[in-house]
Amino acid sequence: MAPKITVIGTGYLGATHAAAMAELGFEVLGLDISPEKIEMLSAGNVPMYEPGLEELLRKHVAGRPGSSGRLRFTTSYEEVGEFGDIHFVCVNTPQKHGEYACDMSYVDSAFASLAPHLRRPALVVGKSTVPVGSAARLADLLAEQAPAGEDAELAWNPEFLREGFAVKDTLHPDRIVIGVTSERAEKQLREVYATPIAEGSPLVVTDFPTAELVKVAANSFLATKISFINAMAEVCEAADGDVAKLAEAIGHDERIGSKFLRAGIGFGGGCLPKDIRAFMARAGELGSPQALAFLREVDSVNMRRRGHMVELAREAVGGGFLGVRVAVLGAAFKPDSDDVRDSPALNVAGQIHLQGGQVTVYDPKAMENARRVFPTLGYAPSALEAARGADVVLHLTEWREFRELDPVALGEVVAERRLLDGRNALDPDTWREAGWTYRALGRPRA
Numbered sequence: 528m529a530p531k532i533t534v535i536g537t538g539y540l541g542a543t544h545a546a547a548m549a550e551l552g553f554e555v556l557g558l559d560i561s562p563e564k565i566e567m568l569s570a571g572n573v574p575m576y577e578p579g580l581e582e583l584l585r586k587h588v589a590g591r592p593g594s595s596g597r598l599r600f601t602t603s604y605e606e607v608g609e610f611g612d613i614h615f616v617c618v619n620t621p622q623k624h625g626e627y628a629c630d631m632s633y634v635d636s637a638f639a640s641l642a643p644h645l646r647r648p649a650l651v652v653g654k655s656t657v658p659v660g661s662a663a664r665l666a667d668l669l670a671e672q673a674p675a676g677e678d679a680e681l682a683w684n685p686e687f688l689r690e691g692f693a694v695k696d697t698l699h700p701d702r703i704v705i706g707v708t709s710e711r712a713e714k715q716l717r718e719v720y721a722t723p724i725a726e727g728s729p730l731v732v733t734d735f736p737t738a739e740l741v742k743v744a745a746n747s748f749l750a751t752k753i754s755f756i757n758a759m760a761e762v763c764e765a766a767d768g769d770v771a772k773l774a775e776a777i778g779h780d781e782r783i784g785s786k787f788l789r790a791g792i793g794f795g796g797g798c799l800p801k802d803i804r805a806f807m808a809r810a811g812e813l814g815s816p817q818a819l820a821f822l823r824e825v826d827s828v829n830m831r832r833r834g835h836m837v838e839l840a841r842e843a844v845g846g847g848f849l850g851v852r853v854a855v856l857g858a859a860f861k862p863d864s865d866d867v868r869d870s871p872a873l874n875v876a877g878q879i880h881l882q883g884g885q886v887t888v889y890d891p892k893a894m895e896n897a898r899r900v901f902p903t904l905g906y907a908p909s910a911l912e913a914a915r916g917a918d919v920v921l922h923l924t925e926w927r928e929f930r931e932l933d934p935v936a937l938g939e940v941v942a943e944r945r946l947l948d949g950r951n952a953l954d955p956d957t958w959r960e961a962g963w964t965y966r967a968l969g970r971p972r973a
């Protein structure tokens with residue numbers, strides 16, 4: 528019989544994983560400690576914007592006409608323990624307040640709440656991004672606290688989904704990594720992922736520490752790639768070179784590859800920034816701080832981008848923001864997401880506002896979240912309205928909608944046709960032809 532699956536924590540990762548498991552044909556029970564979230568999900572509503580996720584949820588959530596009924600939600604650990612053969616732990620691991628290290632309290636409390644309810648053989652699968660060494664500790668905790676004892680086993684199965692592509696990345700992962708200590712656990716996870724494995728997703732079977740490290744290593748590599756190209760942008764600006772051309776040219780080398788070489792205001796979001804910091808902190812605890820000292824530089828190049836964008840904007844408007852109207856296109860940390868966690872766009876908007884600028888923000892999906900974090904900024908219902916009367920327009924999140932803007936129409940509503948492209952995603956010629964002064968990070972002025 529197919530194993531029954533539970534998913535603990537129904538944020539980005541968990542909600543997507545739960546719906547994907549139902550899509551793969553399993554009976555799924557999702558748990559969250561927030562009753563509001565459970566109520567929403569049970570009604571077929573997703574608390575965040577993620578393309579395709581709501582459709583997938585509605586296709587499977589019990590109680591909706593025409594749904595498979597394979598997906599249910601609860602707040603009860605007891606129910607989860609009774610129901611599941613395989614329990615995926617998907618709670619978040621944010622950065623600790625005032626420290627680089629990762630806050631493990633949600634993971635720890637999920638394990639502590641689940642363990643006493645594991646009365647029959649069960650496989651608990653950690654998916655959260657954790658400091659290396661956590662899995663070994665949590666396996667001991669399960670063995671001690673679960674009534675099933677050694678029959679409550681642990682596996683570690685990091686998740687690599689990207690926001691905006693969460694459904695696709697979960698159903699068709701580019702790799703599946705499982706850290707296991709027994710053949711039984713490996714067999715169970717091969718069964719769970721039988722469909723993507725049959726479709727060709729490579730499976731890497733490893734030990735606990737390697738599985739934990741794969742995730743932070745991958746994110747550190749991605750962050751390094753972005754900061755590398757942003758460092759090149761700094762040099763290009765100093766030398767009057769063009770970082771977009773440079774990226775295009777080095778990207779043709781297959782060993783380098785062209786992805787993740789878009790220079791701009793840098794990376795943000797709920798993963799990359801906190802993961803590289805937690806990784807540095809953990810390496811320090813393990814006695815190898817030097818191994819990851821370069822990540823400090825990666826972080827600092829990244830944070831410098833935001834300040835640099837503010838400087839360029841200040842320069843563009845003549846040296847000061849007082850009384851200056853600034854239109855900000857984009858608030859999400861990346862397009863196709865409403866996530867504003869550590870968003871470079873909002874950070875730039877906030878800095879300009881604090882320096883006296885009159886900032887008006889527009890984002891296709893992240894307005895509500897942005898307003899919550901920065902209630903004092905101005906918000907407009909469209910790009911055109913945000914730009915009305917603006918002395919400068921900043922393009923800070925590369926939504927498709929912004930690439931499709933008509934420079935002539937926008938030019939008619941602004942006070943000055945000045946555009947700063949913080950994402951190197953707009954076509955300079957089109958904007959210049961429409962009479963705009965176009966500037967982008969790491970590219971020549973004219």
Ligand code: UDX
Pocket residue numbers: 686687688689690691746749753786787788789790791792793794795796797798799860861862
């Ligand atoms: C990332 C990893 O990609 C994913 O595998 C992991 O599971 C979670 O963290 P995500 O946070 O969704 O995913 O965003 P990602 O697409 O990696 O982008 C991160 C940031 O880098 C964004 O702010 C984006 O705008 C920025 N970025 C990306 C650049 O500045 N330049 C680029 O070339 C690419």
